[in-house]
Structures are given as C-alpha cells and as structure tokens.
Amino acid sequence: RREEQNERMKEQRNKGTKEQRNKGTKEQRNKGTKEQRNKGTKEQKNKRTKEQKNKRTKEQRNKRTKE
Structure with a gap:
C-alpha cells in the first residue's frame, strides 16, 4: 500500500519538466532583497522596550494575585 502511494507521489513530482519546476528562477525568488526584508530597522523592531x-506582564501578575 505504501509502495503504491510512494509511486503515485513520485509520478506527480516528476510530472512537470525540470524547466517548468525551475520556472521561478533563483533571481525571482530572491526578488525581495535582504535590504527590503530588513527594511524595519533594529530600532523599529525593538520599539517596545524591555x-x-x-510592564503589562507585571500588572497582569499582580492582578492575578489580588483576585
């Protein structure tokens, strides 16, 4: 049973030619450059300070103990 399933999966994987599967070239996949991905600077990401x-967790902890 498992062999049949594996065979079917293999057929499906090989259905499209190598060229078709690789249609989205490396360049296209990497279109969003590292710079774009990191657009939000470290400072922006860390806007909510420690x-x-x-603060919120401390208040929540206190609320729980009071109740």
Whole structure:
C-alpha cells in the first residue's frame, strides 16, 4: 500500500519538466532583497522596550494575585 502511494507521489513530482519546476528562477525568488526584508530597522523592531514589554506582564501578575 505504501509502495503504491510512494509511486503515485513520485509520478506527480516528476510530472512537470525540470524547466517548468525551475520556472521561478533563483533571481525571482530572491526578488525581495535582504535590504527590503530588513527594511524595519533594529530600532523599529525593538520599539517596545524591555520595560514596556514587562510592564503589562507585571500588572497582569499582580492582578492575578489580588483576585
């Protein structure tokens, strides 16, 4: 049973020619350059400072203990 399934999967994988499968070239796939991906600078990503992140959790922790 498993062999049949593997055979079918293999056929499907090989259905499109190598050229068709590689239609999206490396260049196209990498169109969004590293710079674009990193557009949001480190500073922007870290806008919520450690203190801000911890403020809410601290309040939540206290709320739980009071109840």
